[in-house]
Amino acid sequence: xxxxxxxxxxxxxxxxxxxxxxxxxxxxxxxxxxxxxxxxxxxxxxxxxxxxxxxxxxxxxxxxxxxxxxxxxxxxxxxxxxxxxxxxxxxxxxxxxxxxxxxxxxxxxxxxxxxxxxxxxxxxxxxxxxxxxxxxxxxxxxxxxxxxxxxxxxxxxxxxxxxxx
Numbered sequence: 001x002x003x004x005x006x007x008x009x010x011x012x013x014x015x016x017x018x019x020x021x022x023x024x025x026x027x028x029x030x031x032x033x034x035x036x037x038x039x040x041x042x043x044x045x046x047x048x049x050x051x052x053x054x055x056x057x058x059x060x061x062x063x064x065x066x067x068x069x070x071x072x073x074x075x076x077x078x079x080x081x082x083x084x085x086x087x088x089x090x091x092x093x094x095x096x097x098x099x100x101x102x103x104x105x106x107x108x109x110x111x112x113x114x115x116x117x118x119x120x121x122x123x124x125x126x127x128x129x130x131x132x133x134x135x136x137x138x139x140x141x142x143x144x145x146x147x148x149x150x151x152x153x154x155x156x157x158x159x160x161x162x163x164x165x
Contacts, residue, residue, distance in 0.1 A: 003036040010034060079134060087111050087131035098127065109141045 016029040091100035098114035110130040117124040
């Protein structure tokens with residue numbers, strides 16, 4: 001039996017009841033709006049068309065979101081890369097707090113360590129520096145460095161052949 005023949009047979013039934021998933025009521029099969037995929041009713045065609053339009057709109061929205069996210073990631077990456085390049089030049093830029101010759105690049109996890117006064121052989125202070133641009137913030141490791149400095153857990157170890165001095 002074909003689907004169309006089954007539907008015709010159901011429509012002729014006087015005693016068969018069908019449970020409607022929409023209204024949750026049992027109705028006579030002869031009163032139900034039955035159709036096949038090949039022979040849709042006007043209501044089914046309208047419903048299907050609306051769902052297809054909604055799906056297409058959702059696909060478009062998803063594509064737009066993906067494109068925006070990719071663009072954001074690209075901008076963020078470019079900004080980060082440019083920041084890493086520029087921070088290497090920080091000691092020679094106007095406004096840098098220490099002389100270039102007193103600043104030693106570490107670059108990771110902090111950018112520089114400066115020995116203020118070392119160019120005159122009189123180290124007055126030592127400073128760890130990290131150059132930030134835009135909305136950049138300290139990493140967890142950098143926050144740990146700040147904590148160790150604040151707590152006075154900084155030392156100089158002198159290592160000689162055969163062990164510590």
